[in-house]
Amino acid sequence: MKTFYWLVKREFWEHRGGFFWAPIITGGVFLLLNIMGIITAEVLGASHGIHFGASGGLHNVMSEMDAGDMSKVGFALDLAMYSATALLTVVLGFVVFFYCLGALYDDRRDRSILFWKSLPISDTSTVFSKIISATVLAPIIAVVVGIVVGMLQLLILAITLSFHGVNVWHLLLMAHPFRIMVNLIGYIPLYVLWALPSVGWLLLCSAWARNKPFLWAVALPVATGLVISWFGLMGLFNLPTTWFWKNIVQRGLFSTFPGTGSLFGVNGESIAHNVAGGPNMDFMDLTNTYQLLASPNLWMGVVIGCGLLAGAIWFRRWRDDS
Amino acid sequence: MSAVITASGLSKRYKSSLALDNVSFQIAPGRIVGLIGPNGAGKTTALKAILGLTDFTGELNVLGFDPRKQRDKLMGDVCFIADVAVLPRWIRVHEVVDFVANVHPRFDRAKCEAFLARTKLTANQRVRQMSKGMIVQLHLALVMAIDAKLLILDEPTLGLDILYRKQFYQNLLEDYFDENKTIIVTTHQVEEVEHILTDLMFIRDGKIVLDADMDAVGERFIEVMVNADQADAARQLKPLDERQVFGKSIFLFDGANRAVLEQLGETRRPSISDLFVATMKGTYA
Numbered sequence: 001m002k003t004f005y006w007l008v009k010r011e012f013w014e015h016r017g018g019f020f021w022a023p024i025i026t027g028g029v030f031l032l033l034n035i036m037g038i039i040t041a042e043v044l045g046a047s048h049g050i051h052f053g054a055s056g057g058l059h060n061v062m063s064e065m066d067a068g069d070m071s072k073v074g075f076a077l078d079l080a081m082y083s084a085t086a087l088l089t090v091v092l093g094f095v096v097f098f099y100c101l102g103a104l105y106d107d108r109r110d111r112s113i114l115f116w117k118s119l120p121i122s123d124t125s126t127v128f129s130k131i132i133s134a135t136v137l138a139p140i141i142a143v144v145v146g147i148v149v150g151m152l153q154l155l156i157l158a159i160t161l162s163f164h165g166v167n168v169w170h171l172l173l174m175a176h177p178f179r180i181m182v183n184l185i186g187y188i189p190l191y192v193l194w195a196l197p198s199v200g201w202l203l204l205c206s207a208w209a210r211n212k213p214f215l216w217a218v219a220l221p222v223a224t225g226l227v228i229s230w231f232g233l234m235g236l237f238n239l240p241t242t243w244f245w246k247n248i249v250q251r252g253l254f255s256t257f258p259g260t261g262s263l264f265g266v267n268g269e270s271i272a273h274n275v276a277g278g279p280n281m282d283f284m285d286l287t288n289t290y291q292l293l294a295s296p297n298l299w300m301g302v303v304i305g306c307g308l309l310a311g312a313i314w315f316r317r318w319r320d321d322s
Numbered sequence: 323m324s325a326v327i328t329a330s331g332l333s334k335r336y337k338s339s340l341a342l343d344n345v346s347f348q349i350a351p352g353r354i355v356g357l358i359g360p361n362g363a364g365k366t367t368a369l370k371a372i373l374g375l376t377d378f379t380g381e382l383n384v385l386g387f388d389p390r391k392q393r394d395k396l397m398g399d400v401c402f403i404a405d406v407a408v409l410p411r412w413i414r415v416h417e418v419v420d421f422v423a424n425v426h427p428r429f430d431r432a433k434c435e436a437f438l439a440r441t442k443l444t445a446n447q448r449v450r451q452m453s454k455g456m457i458v459q460l461h462l463a464l465v466m467a468i469d470a471k472l473l474i475l476d477e478p479t480l481g482l483d484i485l486y487r488k489q490f491y492q493n494l495l496e497d498y499f500d501e502n503k504t505i506i507v508t509t510h511q512v513e514e515v516e517h518i519l520t521d522l523m524f525i526r527d528g529k530i531v532l533d534a535d536m537d538a539v540g541e542r543f544i545e546v547m548v549n550a551d552q553a554d555a556a557r558q559l560k561p562l563d564e565r566q567v568f569g570k571s572i573f574l575f576d577g578a579n580r581a582v583l584e585q586l587g588e589t590r591r592p593s594i595s596d597l598f599v600a601t602m603k604g605t606y607a
Contacts, residue, residue: 122394
């Protein structure tokens with residue numbers, strides 16, 4: 001267990017740029033764009049003589065809100081916080097994708113694999129430490145950074161509004177930062193399961209390719225898809241073209257992007273029904289997101305992912321620096 | 323004590339060539355074995371087989387483990403420094419020390435830090451900022467702090483200047499080696515290891531062509547410096563090799579009668595590099 005902790009720590013040292021700085025910088029840029037937007041609005045507003053909130057209109061609106069409206073305000077604030085995280089998850093998707101592609105390849109290229117393999121660590125634990133770094137460590141950092149950025153964003157909005165004499169501090173209390181945190185952290189196990197086939201495929205290519213793992217990982221499924229589409233165009237063999245693109249290419253390559261499970265994996269109607277039927281508008285609610293567990297798509301992916309990972313471990317065992 | 327390494331019928335085939343051709347040997351504990359051969363002779367393949375880094379056919383037992391199946395357990399007792407500096411370029415000195423200290427049960431942190439204190443390395447320095455000699459110093463400090471039974475060195479001093487090279491072997495002998503440890507070293511700079519080796523192995527085209535301890539080598543191989551008038555007589559005795567120096571001929575004999583040779587001229591023990599060159603004649607032809 002101690003060895004495993006240090007293996008994951010090792011991954012963090014090596015990939016501090018992707019795991020730690022990438023979300024921080026993205027979050028920083030996100031906040032900066034927010035501030036720039038606010039300044040633009042202020043300047044334009046001032047030059048056109050619009051005095052937002054000066055008439056006390058917003059104040060009146062707020063005082064007239066009933067409980068239902070209040071929960072909608074809370075939801076809108078939550079949504080604003082999610083928007084910060086949304087940007088980070090896209091970045092996270094790229095980071096995890098390229099991390100997996102390089103994880104079992106880079107050390108073979110620079111021959112440092114000879115050093116790692118001279119330590120009493122099994123290839124299985126090495127590969128597992130990479131899986132955990134990609135699917136647990138990186139998302140946790142992204143979620144924490146996302147929540148901090150989301151809160152800062154609300155704070156900036158509130159400060160701006162208070163300059164206009166609008167006191168929105170008590171409105172901020174209607175946001176649910178802790179629920180968001182629970183929802184986002186709670187989503188990570190689901191992400192692990194959903195991302196498994198992609199992580200497996202990318203790590204397999206990373207462990208197997210003698211050079212250019214990116215080309216193999218992407219070109220192989222895409223080329224197969226093109227051939228199938230080509231036969232499809234000619235009306236030959238009646239191959240399931242759409243099915244292949246959706247379930248092999250897209251699922252195999254892009255499942256490292258968090259949320260793709262919820263977008264493509266579940267029957268859309270069941271979610272829509274829930275959202276419309278209940279007062280709970282929180283689409284990220286765990287009772288909502290965990291509907292994915294009922295999807296055979298998820299479990300097929302898990303099974304295939306485990307197979308691919310077993311292959312990655314096997315290749316890790318026998319491929320050396322040559 | 324039983325052998326550290328026992329190999330029998332070891333073979334390894336790459337696509338076009340046979341890197342190891344039915345090799346058998348034994349290495350006893352407390353020895354420093356030089357594994358010497360020309361480029362592409364199979365030295366690195368043999369070491370990789372011992373370290374469990376490559377597949378092969380035949381029987382191989384290293385410290386009671388099968389390296390193919392139990393590499394991770396084996397590495398608790400074996401250390402390895404490869405031909406080029408292979409420490410990851412992104413890692414810092416304190417990170418690699420922390421890491422090895424926590425994953426290696428036989429690592430002595432205080433010892434490692436004492437070795438590092440003798441160098442110019444600083445804790446926050448990254449490997450990519452170091453010269454080749456410094457990387458080898460760091461690697462050696464890590465390895466010498468591990469109480470391993472077997473140390474494998476594959477061209478450890480390649481590309482280092484003479485100061486680093488001398489220091490490397492000196493550290494190894496003074497602070498590391500003892501009768502419970504075994505060292506296998508491959509190198510092209512034969513003169514440098516000549517005086518520290520206890521055993522010699524020559525490998526050529528995947529076969530072991532010489533496997534003897536240094537005393538036996540000294541008894542078996544004799545070099546004679548012969549005047550021109552006696553040269554023909556010396557050639558009659560089928561020398562392994564002949565070369566001319568200052569108008570005299572130097573003949574190298576394998577297993578000849580010492581008394582006979584002493585009548586021809588001055589005898590002496592050949593250097594390993596001369597022996598090597600004679601044994602490997604025609605390798606690249």
